[in-house]
Amino acid sequence: MTIYGVLLGPPGVGKGTQAKMIAERFDLAHISTGDILRDAVNKRTPLGLKVADIMKSGGLVSDEIINSLMEEYIKGLPDGFLLDGYPRTLGQATFLDNFLKDIGKGLNIALAIDVQDDEIIRRLTGRRYCPKCGRGYHIIYDPPKEDGVCDNDGEKLVQREDDKPETIRERLRVYRERTAPLIDYYKNRGLLEVVDGSGSIEEVHRLVLQVLERRGLVDKA
Numbered sequence: 001m002t003i004y005g006v007l008l009g010p011p012g013v014g015k016g017t018q019a020k021m022i023a024e025r026f027d028l029a030h031i032s033t034g035d036i037l038r039d040a041v042n043k044r045t046p047l048g049l050k051v052a053d054i055m056k057s058g059g060l061v062s063d064e065i066i067n068s069l070m071e072e073y074i075k076g077l078p079d080g081f082l083l084d085g086y087p088r089t090l091g092q093a094t095f096l097d098n099f100l101k102d103i104g105k106g107l108n109i110a111l112a113i114d115v116q117d118d119e120i121i122r123r124l125t126g127r128r129y130c131p132k133c134g135r136g137y138h139i140i141y142d143p144p145k146e147d148g149v150c151d152n153d154g155e156k157l158v159q160r161e162d163d164k165p166e167t168i169r170e171r172l173r174v175y176r177e178r179t180a181p182l183i184d185y186y187k188n189r190g191l192l193e194v195v196d197g198s199g200s201i202e203e204v205h206r207l208v209l210q211v212l213e214r215r216g217l218v219d220k221a
Protein backbone atom coordinates (compact mmCIF):
# COMPACT_ATOMS: atom_id res chain seq x y z
CA MET A 1 0.00 0.00 0.00
CA THR A 2 1.29 3.45 -0.74
CA ILE A 3 0.44 6.88 0.64
CA TYR A 4 -2.05 9.24 -0.98
CA GLY A 5 -1.94 11.94 1.62
CA VAL A 6 -2.56 15.60 2.35
CA LEU A 7 -0.82 17.60 5.08
CA LEU A 8 -2.86 20.10 7.04
CA GLY A 9 -2.07 22.70 9.64
CA PRO A 10 -1.39 26.40 10.12
CA PRO A 11 1.52 28.20 8.43
CA GLY A 12 4.89 27.31 9.93
CA VAL A 13 3.69 24.23 11.79
CA GLY A 14 6.25 22.04 9.98
CA LYS A 15 4.26 20.62 7.04
CA GLY A 16 7.04 21.15 4.51
CA THR A 17 9.74 19.82 6.85
CA GLN A 18 7.85 16.58 7.58
CA ALA A 19 6.58 16.15 4.00
CA LYS A 20 10.16 16.23 2.69
CA MET A 21 11.33 13.67 5.26
CA ILE A 22 8.45 11.26 4.56
CA ALA A 23 8.69 11.67 0.79
CA GLU A 24 12.44 10.92 0.83
CA ARG A 25 12.07 7.98 3.18
CA PHE A 26 9.27 6.28 1.21
CA ASP A 27 10.13 7.55 -2.27
CA LEU A 28 6.92 9.54 -2.74
CA ALA A 29 6.20 12.64 -4.78
CA HIS A 30 6.04 15.75 -2.57
CA ILE A 31 3.95 18.52 -4.08
CA SER A 32 4.07 21.87 -2.30
CA THR A 33 1.78 24.50 -3.81
CA GLY A 34 3.71 27.20 -1.93
CA ASP A 35 7.00 26.09 -3.56
CA ILE A 36 5.43 25.90 -7.02
CA LEU A 37 3.94 29.38 -6.67
CA ARG A 38 7.14 30.93 -5.23
CA ASP A 39 9.12 29.47 -8.13
CA ALA A 40 6.64 31.04 -10.57
CA VAL A 41 6.95 34.40 -8.78
CA ASN A 42 10.79 34.27 -8.85
CA LYS A 43 10.78 33.39 -12.56
CA ARG A 44 8.18 36.09 -13.27
CA THR A 45 6.01 33.66 -15.28
CA PRO A 46 2.41 34.73 -16.15
CA LEU A 47 1.21 32.67 -13.15
CA GLY A 48 3.85 34.26 -10.90
CA LEU A 49 2.88 37.79 -11.95
CA LYS A 50 -0.78 36.97 -11.23
CA VAL A 51 -0.19 35.63 -7.69
CA ALA A 52 2.77 37.67 -6.38
CA ASP A 53 0.77 40.41 -4.62
CA ILE A 54 -1.71 37.97 -3.04
CA MET A 55 1.11 35.84 -1.62
CA LYS A 56 2.98 38.88 -0.33
CA SER A 57 -0.13 39.98 1.58
CA GLY A 58 -0.72 36.54 3.14
CA GLY A 59 -4.00 35.95 1.28
CA LEU A 60 -5.04 32.87 -0.71
CA VAL A 61 -4.71 32.47 -4.45
CA SER A 62 -8.12 31.73 -6.07
CA ASP A 63 -9.46 28.16 -6.11
CA GLU A 64 -9.78 28.38 -9.89
CA ILE A 65 -6.04 29.02 -10.39
CA ILE A 66 -4.91 26.51 -7.79
CA ASN A 67 -7.24 23.69 -8.85
CA SER A 68 -6.26 23.87 -12.51
CA LEU A 69 -2.56 24.00 -11.52
CA MET A 70 -2.89 20.94 -9.27
CA GLU A 71 -4.93 19.01 -11.81
CA GLU A 72 -1.94 19.17 -14.17
CA TYR A 73 0.53 18.12 -11.46
CA ILE A 74 -1.49 15.24 -10.06
CA LYS A 75 -2.32 13.84 -13.51
CA GLY A 76 1.34 13.28 -14.20
CA LEU A 77 2.25 11.68 -10.88
CA PRO A 78 3.36 8.11 -10.34
CA ASP A 79 1.70 6.16 -7.50
CA GLY A 80 2.02 7.68 -4.03
CA PHE A 81 2.11 11.36 -3.15
CA LEU A 82 2.01 13.90 -0.35
CA LEU A 83 0.24 17.19 -1.00
CA ASP A 84 1.57 20.02 1.14
CA GLY A 85 -0.41 23.28 1.23
CA TYR A 86 -3.25 21.86 -0.91
CA PRO A 87 -6.18 21.72 -0.44
CA ARG A 88 -6.65 24.89 1.58
CA THR A 89 -10.37 25.58 1.14
CA LEU A 90 -13.49 23.43 1.05
CA GLY A 91 -13.76 24.23 -2.68
CA GLN A 92 -10.26 22.83 -3.24
CA ALA A 93 -10.96 19.75 -1.08
CA THR A 94 -14.11 18.78 -2.98
CA PHE A 95 -12.41 19.46 -6.31
CA LEU A 96 -9.52 17.17 -5.29
CA ASP A 97 -11.86 14.37 -4.16
CA ASN A 98 -13.81 14.48 -7.42
CA PHE A 99 -10.70 14.69 -9.55
CA LEU A 100 -9.03 11.72 -7.80
CA LYS A 101 -12.23 9.70 -8.11
CA ASP A 102 -12.31 10.40 -11.86
CA ILE A 103 -8.79 8.99 -12.26
CA GLY A 104 -9.52 5.95 -10.06
CA LYS A 105 -7.64 7.14 -6.98
CA GLY A 106 -8.50 8.43 -3.52
CA LEU A 107 -6.79 9.86 -0.46
CA ASN A 108 -5.93 7.46 2.35
CA ILE A 109 -4.74 9.96 4.98
CA ALA A 110 -5.09 13.63 5.98
CA LEU A 111 -2.32 14.37 8.44
CA ALA A 112 -2.80 17.50 10.54
CA ILE A 113 0.10 18.91 12.58
CA ASP A 114 -0.85 20.88 15.66
CA VAL A 115 1.27 23.57 17.37
CA GLN A 116 0.44 26.60 19.57
CA ASP A 117 0.51 30.05 17.93
CA ASP A 118 3.47 31.42 19.94
CA GLU A 119 5.67 28.53 18.74
CA ILE A 120 4.41 29.00 15.15
CA ILE A 121 5.53 32.61 15.29
CA ARG A 122 8.97 31.57 16.60
CA ARG A 123 9.30 29.03 13.79
CA LEU A 124 8.29 31.44 11.05
CA THR A 125 10.28 34.46 12.19
CA GLY A 126 13.42 32.27 12.47
CA ARG A 127 12.96 30.49 9.13
CA ARG A 128 15.57 31.13 6.41
CA TYR A 129 16.17 29.51 3.02
CA CYS A 130 18.81 29.34 0.35
CA PRO A 131 17.72 31.22 -2.80
CA LYS A 132 20.03 29.03 -4.91
CA CYS A 133 19.21 25.43 -3.87
CA GLY A 134 16.00 26.05 -1.89
CA ARG A 135 17.17 24.30 1.29
CA GLY A 136 15.34 25.52 4.39
CA TYR A 137 16.79 26.29 7.84
CA HIS A 138 15.80 27.74 11.18
CA ILE A 139 18.23 30.12 12.90
CA ILE A 140 17.80 28.27 16.25
CA TYR A 141 16.11 24.90 15.62
CA ASP A 142 17.89 23.90 12.41
CA PRO A 143 20.81 26.28 11.87
CA PRO A 144 23.41 26.13 9.09
CA LYS A 145 26.99 25.25 10.07
CA GLU A 146 28.12 28.81 9.36
CA ASP A 147 25.84 31.65 10.45
CA GLY A 148 23.63 32.96 7.59
CA VAL A 149 25.21 30.81 4.87
CA CYS A 150 23.88 27.68 3.08
CA ASP A 151 25.71 24.42 3.92
CA ASN A 152 25.22 23.15 0.35
CA ASP A 153 26.56 26.01 -1.72
CA GLY A 154 27.73 28.90 0.49
CA GLU A 155 24.92 31.18 -0.72
CA LYS A 156 23.67 33.89 1.69
CA LEU A 157 20.40 32.76 3.34
CA VAL A 158 17.30 34.94 3.01
CA GLN A 159 13.90 35.30 4.71
CA ARG A 160 10.59 34.66 2.92
CA GLU A 161 8.72 37.87 2.18
CA ASP A 162 5.57 36.55 3.89
CA ASP A 163 7.45 35.62 7.10
CA LYS A 164 7.24 39.20 8.46
CA PRO A 165 5.23 39.45 11.72
CA GLU A 166 2.26 41.41 10.27
CA THR A 167 1.93 38.99 7.32
CA ILE A 168 2.22 35.98 9.64
CA ARG A 169 -0.75 37.32 11.64
CA GLU A 170 -2.79 37.64 8.43
CA ARG A 171 -1.81 34.11 7.29
CA LEU A 172 -2.95 32.72 10.66
CA ARG A 173 -6.25 34.59 10.38
CA VAL A 174 -6.83 33.30 6.84
CA TYR A 175 -5.93 29.77 7.99
CA ARG A 176 -8.58 29.84 10.73
CA GLU A 177 -11.25 31.25 8.46
CA ARG A 178 -10.66 29.29 5.24
CA THR A 179 -8.55 26.19 5.97
CA ALA A 180 -9.35 25.04 9.52
CA PRO A 181 -12.82 23.75 8.40
CA LEU A 182 -10.95 21.05 6.45
CA ILE A 183 -10.10 19.35 9.75
CA ASP A 184 -13.78 18.39 10.19
CA TYR A 185 -14.16 17.69 6.47
CA TYR A 186 -11.49 14.95 6.64
CA LYS A 187 -12.55 13.78 10.11
CA ASN A 188 -16.04 13.06 8.75
CA ARG A 189 -14.46 10.98 5.98
CA GLY A 190 -12.40 8.91 8.43
CA LEU A 191 -9.10 10.18 7.03
CA LEU A 192 -7.93 12.56 9.75
CA GLU A 193 -4.90 11.94 11.96
CA VAL A 194 -3.64 14.71 14.25
CA VAL A 195 -0.01 14.77 15.36
CA ASP A 196 1.42 16.93 18.15
CA GLY A 197 3.99 19.09 16.34
CA SER A 198 5.44 20.81 19.40
CA GLY A 199 8.50 18.54 19.79
CA SER A 200 11.76 18.64 17.83
CA ILE A 201 11.79 17.89 14.10
CA GLU A 202 12.94 14.30 14.81
CA GLU A 203 10.35 13.79 17.57
CA VAL A 204 7.53 14.93 15.28
CA HIS A 205 8.87 12.69 12.53
CA ARG A 206 8.68 9.68 14.87
CA LEU A 207 5.03 10.49 15.68
CA VAL A 208 4.21 10.80 11.99
CA LEU A 209 5.82 7.42 11.29
CA GLN A 210 3.80 5.81 14.10
CA VAL A 211 0.57 7.10 12.57
CA LEU A 212 1.51 5.87 9.08
CA GLU A 213 2.37 2.44 10.51
CA ARG A 214 -0.84 2.25 12.54
CA ARG A 215 -2.86 2.99 9.38
CA GLY A 216 -0.98 0.23 7.54
CA LEU A 217 0.37 2.70 4.97
CA VAL A 218 4.04 1.84 5.59
CA ASP A 219 5.82 -1.19 7.02
CA LYS A 220 7.05 -1.08 10.61
CA ALA A 221 10.62 0.29 10.75
Ligand code: AP5
Nearest residue numbers: 011012013014015016017033034061085123127138200201
Ligand atom coordinates in the same frame (compact mmCIF):
# COMPACT_ATOMS: atom_id res chain seq x y z
P1 AP5 B 1 2.95 27.85 1.78
O1 AP5 B 1 4.33 27.89 1.31
O2 AP5 B 1 2.17 26.58 1.65
O3 AP5 B 1 2.94 28.40 3.26
P2 AP5 B 1 2.26 27.87 4.61
O4 AP5 B 1 1.14 26.93 4.57
O5 AP5 B 1 1.99 29.15 5.26
O6 AP5 B 1 3.31 26.95 5.18
P3 AP5 B 1 4.78 27.28 5.46
O7 AP5 B 1 5.61 26.87 4.27
O8 AP5 B 1 4.94 28.69 5.91
O9 AP5 B 1 5.06 26.37 6.74
P4 AP5 B 1 5.24 24.82 6.96
O10 AP5 B 1 4.11 24.30 7.75
O11 AP5 B 1 5.59 24.11 5.68
O12 AP5 B 1 6.51 24.89 7.92
P5 AP5 B 1 8.04 24.52 7.66
O13 AP5 B 1 8.19 23.05 7.54
O14 AP5 B 1 8.63 25.38 6.60
O15 AP5 B 1 2.06 28.95 1.04
C1 AP5 B 1 2.51 30.27 0.87
C2 AP5 B 1 1.44 31.11 0.19
O16 AP5 B 1 1.14 30.56 -1.13
C3 AP5 B 1 0.08 31.16 0.89
O17 AP5 B 1 0.05 32.13 1.91
C4 AP5 B 1 -0.84 31.49 -0.29
O18 AP5 B 1 -0.76 32.84 -0.64
C5 AP5 B 1 -0.25 30.68 -1.43
N1 AP5 B 1 -0.83 29.31 -1.51
C6 AP5 B 1 -0.15 28.14 -1.34
N2 AP5 B 1 -0.98 27.09 -1.48
C7 AP5 B 1 -2.22 27.61 -1.74
C8 AP5 B 1 -3.49 27.03 -1.95
N3 AP5 B 1 -3.68 25.70 -1.93
N4 AP5 B 1 -4.55 27.85 -2.16
C9 AP5 B 1 -4.38 29.20 -2.20
N5 AP5 B 1 -3.20 29.82 -2.00
C10 AP5 B 1 -2.12 29.03 -1.76
O19 AP5 B 1 8.66 24.95 9.09
C11 AP5 B 1 8.73 26.33 9.47
C12 AP5 B 1 10.07 26.59 10.21
O20 AP5 B 1 10.07 25.85 11.44
C13 AP5 B 1 11.32 26.12 9.44
O21 AP5 B 1 12.36 27.04 9.69
C14 AP5 B 1 11.66 24.74 10.07
O22 AP5 B 1 13.05 24.48 10.04
C15 AP5 B 1 11.15 24.91 11.50
N6 AP5 B 1 10.60 23.68 12.06
C16 AP5 B 1 9.80 22.76 11.43
N7 AP5 B 1 9.45 21.78 12.28
C17 AP5 B 1 10.01 22.10 13.49
C18 AP5 B 1 10.02 21.47 14.78
N8 AP5 B 1 9.35 20.33 15.01
N9 AP5 B 1 10.71 22.09 15.77
C19 AP5 B 1 11.38 23.24 15.56
N10 AP5 B 1 11.42 23.87 14.36
C20 AP5 B 1 10.74 23.30 13.33
